[in-house]
Amino acid sequence: MDKNISIDHQLRATWQAVAKMYNEQATNHNSTMSMAFVLLTIDKEKGTPSTSLGPLMGMEPTSLSRILKSMEEKGAISREKNPDDGRSVIIKLTDYGLEMRKFSKNHVYQFNNVVREYVSEDELNSFFKVMTTINKLIAEKKIFETANQDK
Template identity: 25%
Template sequence: MIHEDAARLAAELRACLGPLVRRLRQVHLDGELTLSQTSVLVRLDREGPATPSELAAGEGIRPQSMGTIVAALRERGLVARDPDPHDGRRVVVSLTDAGLEALRGLRREKARRLTRAITEELTPAERGQLAAAIPLLERLSRRV
Protein backbone atom coordinates (compact mmCIF):
# COMPACT_ATOMS: atom_id res chain seq x y z
CA MET A 1 0.00 0.00 0.00
CA ILE A 2 2.76 2.48 0.95
CA HIS A 3 4.77 1.53 -2.15
CA GLU A 4 1.68 1.99 -4.35
CA ASP A 5 1.08 5.45 -2.85
CA ALA A 6 4.71 6.40 -3.44
CA ALA A 7 4.54 5.07 -7.02
CA ARG A 8 1.36 7.06 -7.71
CA LEU A 9 2.91 10.18 -6.18
CA ALA A 10 6.05 9.69 -8.31
CA ALA A 11 3.94 9.39 -11.47
CA GLU A 12 1.94 12.51 -10.60
CA LEU A 13 5.11 14.44 -9.81
CA ARG A 14 6.68 13.47 -13.16
CA ALA A 15 3.46 14.36 -14.98
CA CYS A 16 3.41 17.75 -13.25
CA LEU A 17 7.07 18.74 -13.32
CA GLY A 18 7.86 17.37 -16.79
CA PRO A 19 5.72 19.92 -18.67
CA LEU A 20 6.91 22.75 -16.40
CA VAL A 21 10.57 21.95 -17.09
CA ARG A 22 9.92 21.52 -20.83
CA ARG A 23 8.09 24.85 -21.02
CA LEU A 24 10.92 26.63 -19.21
CA ARG A 25 13.47 25.02 -21.54
CA GLN A 26 11.51 26.30 -24.52
CA VAL A 27 11.66 29.91 -23.34
CA HIS A 28 13.82 31.93 -25.66
CA LEU A 29 14.17 35.57 -26.43
CA ASP A 30 12.63 36.60 -29.76
CA GLY A 31 15.08 36.14 -32.60
CA GLU A 32 17.58 34.61 -30.25
CA LEU A 33 18.99 31.15 -29.72
CA THR A 34 17.62 27.77 -30.71
CA LEU A 35 17.08 25.13 -28.05
CA SER A 36 20.23 23.28 -29.20
CA GLN A 37 22.33 26.45 -29.10
CA THR A 38 21.05 27.29 -25.64
CA SER A 39 21.80 23.79 -24.42
CA VAL A 40 25.43 24.09 -25.60
CA LEU A 41 25.84 27.45 -23.86
CA VAL A 42 24.39 26.04 -20.64
CA ARG A 43 26.73 23.04 -20.83
CA LEU A 44 29.77 25.28 -21.38
CA ASP A 45 28.72 27.48 -18.47
CA ARG A 46 28.17 24.53 -16.17
CA GLU A 47 31.09 22.29 -17.23
CA GLY A 48 33.62 24.70 -18.71
CA PRO A 49 35.44 24.60 -22.05
CA ALA A 50 35.14 21.42 -24.12
CA THR A 51 36.03 20.05 -27.50
CA PRO A 52 33.26 19.88 -30.11
CA SER A 53 33.39 16.07 -29.84
CA GLU A 54 32.87 16.24 -26.08
CA LEU A 55 29.97 18.64 -26.57
CA ALA A 56 28.41 16.36 -29.19
CA ALA A 57 28.70 13.35 -26.89
CA GLY A 58 27.21 15.30 -23.98
CA GLU A 59 24.29 16.46 -26.10
CA GLY A 60 23.80 13.07 -27.73
CA ILE A 61 24.22 14.35 -31.29
CA ARG A 62 26.58 13.75 -34.19
CA PRO A 63 29.85 15.73 -34.24
CA GLN A 64 28.86 17.25 -37.60
CA SER A 65 25.66 18.63 -36.07
CA MET A 66 27.66 20.06 -33.18
CA GLY A 67 30.00 21.69 -35.68
CA THR A 68 27.02 23.53 -37.19
CA ILE A 69 25.80 24.66 -33.76
CA VAL A 70 29.27 25.83 -32.67
CA ALA A 71 29.75 27.70 -35.97
CA ALA A 72 26.45 29.55 -35.48
CA LEU A 73 27.33 30.43 -31.89
CA ARG A 74 30.81 31.56 -32.91
CA GLU A 75 29.40 33.73 -35.70
CA ARG A 76 27.27 35.50 -33.08
CA GLY A 77 30.29 35.94 -30.80
CA LEU A 78 28.83 33.71 -28.07
CA VAL A 79 31.61 31.11 -28.06
CA ALA A 80 35.29 31.10 -28.92
CA ARG A 81 37.29 28.30 -30.54
CA ASP A 82 40.90 28.12 -29.41
CA PRO A 83 43.68 25.55 -29.76
CA ASP A 84 43.66 22.98 -26.97
CA PRO A 85 46.61 23.94 -24.72
CA HIS A 86 47.35 20.22 -24.16
CA ASP A 87 46.93 19.03 -27.75
CA GLY A 88 47.44 21.56 -30.53
CA ARG A 89 45.63 19.31 -33.02
CA ARG A 90 42.32 19.83 -31.21
CA VAL A 91 40.22 22.90 -30.54
CA VAL A 92 38.40 23.84 -27.38
CA VAL A 93 35.12 25.73 -27.36
CA SER A 94 34.52 28.19 -24.53
CA LEU A 95 31.86 30.68 -23.54
CA THR A 96 32.57 34.34 -24.29
CA ASP A 97 31.39 37.26 -22.18
CA ALA A 98 28.63 37.83 -24.77
CA GLY A 99 27.60 34.17 -24.44
CA LEU A 100 27.46 34.46 -20.68
CA GLU A 101 25.34 37.61 -20.97
CA ALA A 102 22.97 35.86 -23.40
CA LEU A 103 22.55 33.06 -20.85
CA ARG A 104 21.90 35.56 -18.07
CA GLY A 105 19.23 37.26 -20.19
CA LEU A 106 17.58 33.92 -20.88
CA ARG A 107 17.66 32.99 -17.20
CA ARG A 108 16.15 36.37 -16.26
CA GLU A 109 13.33 35.78 -18.75
CA LYS A 110 12.63 32.31 -17.38
CA ALA A 111 12.61 33.66 -13.83
CA ARG A 112 10.29 36.50 -14.88
CA ARG A 113 7.82 34.10 -16.48
CA LEU A 114 7.84 31.70 -13.56
CA THR A 115 7.44 34.58 -11.09
CA ARG A 116 4.49 35.92 -13.07
CA ALA A 117 2.85 32.48 -13.19
CA ILE A 118 3.29 32.01 -9.44
CA THR A 119 1.93 35.48 -8.73
CA GLU A 120 -1.05 35.19 -11.06
CA GLU A 121 -1.98 31.54 -10.46
CA LEU A 122 -1.36 30.92 -6.77
CA THR A 123 -3.01 32.38 -3.71
CA PRO A 124 -0.76 33.49 -0.85
CA ALA A 125 -1.60 30.25 0.98
CA GLU A 126 -0.70 28.19 -2.09
CA ARG A 127 2.56 30.08 -2.46
CA GLY A 128 3.31 29.09 1.14
CA GLN A 129 2.59 25.45 0.30
CA LEU A 130 4.90 25.66 -2.69
CA ALA A 131 7.64 27.22 -0.57
CA ALA A 132 7.27 24.44 1.98
CA ALA A 133 7.57 21.80 -0.77
CA ILE A 134 10.82 23.16 -2.23
CA PRO A 135 13.14 21.58 0.38
CA LEU A 136 11.42 18.24 -0.25
CA LEU A 137 11.88 18.58 -4.01
CA GLU A 138 15.54 19.48 -3.50
CA ARG A 139 16.04 16.36 -1.39
CA LEU A 140 14.41 14.24 -4.07
CA SER A 141 16.52 15.81 -6.83
CA ARG A 142 19.70 14.84 -4.97
CA ARG A 143 18.47 11.26 -4.55
CA VAL A 144 17.22 10.47 -8.06
Protein backbone atom coordinates (compact mmCIF):
# COMPACT_ATOMS: atom_id res chain seq x y z
CA MET A 1 0.00 0.00 0.00
CA ASP A 2 1.21 3.52 -0.79
CA LYS A 3 2.34 5.12 2.47
CA ASN A 4 0.78 8.43 1.41
CA ILE A 5 -2.70 6.89 1.53
CA SER A 6 -2.11 4.50 4.44
CA ILE A 7 -4.02 5.78 7.47
CA ASP A 8 -1.71 4.14 10.00
CA HIS A 9 1.40 5.53 8.28
CA GLN A 10 0.00 9.07 8.41
CA LEU A 11 -0.97 8.67 12.08
CA ARG A 12 2.45 7.30 13.02
CA ALA A 13 4.46 9.84 11.00
CA THR A 14 2.44 12.75 12.36
CA TRP A 15 2.64 11.54 15.95
CA GLN A 16 6.41 11.04 15.63
CA ALA A 17 6.77 14.62 14.33
CA VAL A 18 4.62 15.97 17.19
CA ALA A 19 6.57 13.94 19.77
CA LYS A 20 9.89 15.16 18.36
CA MET A 21 8.66 18.76 18.45
CA TYR A 22 7.51 18.47 22.08
CA ASN A 23 10.69 16.65 23.13
CA GLU A 24 12.81 19.42 21.62
CA GLN A 25 10.89 21.96 23.71
CA ALA A 26 11.00 19.78 26.84
CA THR A 27 14.78 19.41 26.52
CA ASN A 28 15.08 23.18 27.01
CA HIS A 29 13.56 22.65 30.47
CA ASN A 30 15.52 19.49 31.38
CA SER A 31 12.43 17.38 30.76
CA THR A 32 10.81 15.05 28.22
CA MET A 33 7.44 14.95 26.51
CA SER A 34 6.48 11.97 28.69
CA MET A 35 7.28 13.92 31.84
CA ALA A 36 5.21 16.85 30.58
CA PHE A 37 2.32 14.47 29.91
CA VAL A 38 2.56 13.20 33.50
CA LEU A 39 2.63 16.79 34.82
CA LEU A 40 -0.54 17.59 32.87
CA THR A 41 -2.28 14.39 34.02
CA ILE A 42 -1.67 14.76 37.77
CA ASP A 43 -4.45 16.66 39.56
CA LYS A 44 -2.69 19.87 40.55
CA GLU A 45 -4.62 20.33 43.82
CA LYS A 46 -5.22 16.83 45.20
CA GLY A 47 -2.60 14.77 43.40
CA THR A 48 -3.40 11.49 41.67
CA PRO A 49 -3.10 7.90 42.92
CA SER A 50 -0.12 6.27 41.23
CA THR A 51 -2.30 3.32 40.21
CA SER A 52 -4.59 5.67 38.26
CA LEU A 53 -1.85 7.41 36.29
CA GLY A 54 -0.95 4.52 33.98
CA PRO A 55 -4.51 3.91 32.74
CA LEU A 56 -5.15 7.67 32.42
CA MET A 57 -2.09 8.00 30.20
CA GLY A 58 -2.28 4.67 28.39
CA MET A 59 1.17 3.82 29.71
CA GLU A 60 2.66 0.58 30.97
CA PRO A 61 3.50 0.48 34.72
CA THR A 62 7.23 -0.13 34.17
CA SER A 63 7.58 2.87 31.84
CA LEU A 64 5.57 5.06 34.19
CA SER A 65 7.66 3.95 37.21
CA ARG A 66 10.84 4.96 35.42
CA ILE A 67 9.42 8.38 34.52
CA LEU A 68 8.09 8.97 38.06
CA LYS A 69 11.46 8.05 39.56
CA SER A 70 13.20 10.55 37.31
CA MET A 71 10.62 13.24 38.08
CA GLU A 72 11.01 12.65 41.82
CA GLU A 73 14.81 12.94 41.50
CA LYS A 74 14.35 16.26 39.68
CA GLY A 75 12.03 17.50 42.41
CA ALA A 76 8.92 17.81 40.22
CA ILE A 77 6.77 15.36 42.20
CA SER A 78 6.48 13.90 45.66
CA ARG A 79 4.88 10.67 46.82
CA GLU A 80 2.52 10.57 49.80
CA LYS A 81 0.66 7.69 51.36
CA ASN A 82 -2.93 7.51 50.24
CA PRO A 83 -5.06 8.31 53.31
CA ASP A 84 -7.93 6.24 51.86
CA ASP A 85 -5.77 3.20 51.02
CA GLY A 86 -2.53 2.66 52.91
CA ARG A 87 -1.25 0.32 50.19
CA SER A 88 -1.22 2.99 47.47
CA VAL A 89 0.58 6.27 46.92
CA ILE A 90 -0.65 9.69 45.81
CA ILE A 91 1.60 11.50 43.34
CA LYS A 92 1.63 15.24 44.00
CA LEU A 93 3.23 18.11 42.16
CA THR A 94 5.86 20.11 44.01
CA ASP A 95 6.22 23.86 43.51
CA TYR A 96 8.80 23.07 40.83
CA GLY A 97 6.40 20.54 39.28
CA LEU A 98 3.63 23.16 39.18
CA GLU A 99 6.01 25.57 37.45
CA MET A 100 6.99 22.90 34.90
CA ARG A 101 3.30 22.10 34.40
CA LYS A 102 2.70 25.71 33.37
CA PHE A 103 5.46 25.45 30.73
CA SER A 104 3.95 22.22 29.44
CA LYS A 105 0.42 23.61 29.35
CA ASN A 106 1.58 26.72 27.50
CA HIS A 107 3.31 24.60 24.85
CA VAL A 108 0.14 22.53 24.35
CA TYR A 109 -1.93 25.72 24.01
CA GLN A 110 0.56 27.17 21.56
CA PHE A 111 0.50 24.02 19.42
CA ASN A 112 -3.31 23.96 19.38
CA ASN A 113 -3.62 27.69 18.65
CA VAL A 114 -1.19 27.60 15.73
CA VAL A 115 -2.86 24.52 14.22
CA ARG A 116 -6.25 26.25 14.58
CA GLU A 117 -4.88 29.20 12.56
CA TYR A 118 -4.26 26.87 9.61
CA VAL A 119 -7.09 24.35 9.95
CA SER A 120 -10.76 25.30 9.80
CA GLU A 121 -13.24 24.38 12.52
CA ASP A 122 -15.01 22.03 10.07
CA GLU A 123 -11.72 20.28 9.25
CA LEU A 124 -10.94 19.91 12.96
CA ASN A 125 -14.41 18.52 13.65
CA SER A 126 -13.88 15.97 10.87
CA PHE A 127 -10.44 15.12 12.27
CA PHE A 128 -11.84 14.53 15.76
CA LYS A 129 -14.69 12.47 14.35
CA VAL A 130 -12.24 10.26 12.44
CA MET A 131 -9.97 9.83 15.49
CA THR A 132 -12.96 8.94 17.67
CA THR A 133 -14.12 6.37 15.11
CA ILE A 134 -10.64 4.80 14.86
CA ASN A 135 -10.38 4.57 18.66
CA LYS A 136 -13.86 3.04 18.88
CA LEU A 137 -13.05 0.46 16.18
CA ILE A 138 -9.87 -0.50 18.03
CA ALA A 139 -11.58 -0.62 21.46
CA GLU A 140 -14.36 -2.79 20.07
CA LYS A 141 -11.74 -5.01 18.37
CA LYS A 142 -13.39 -4.52 14.99
CA ILE A 143 -10.19 -4.00 12.97
CA PHE A 144 -9.09 -7.62 13.00
CA GLU A 145 -12.31 -9.30 14.12
CA THR A 146 -12.48 -11.47 10.97
CA ALA A 147 -8.90 -12.66 11.45
CA ASN A 148 -9.53 -13.30 15.17
CA GLN A 149 -12.69 -15.30 14.47
CA ASP A 150 -10.73 -17.63 12.17
CA LYS A 151 -8.48 -18.74 15.07
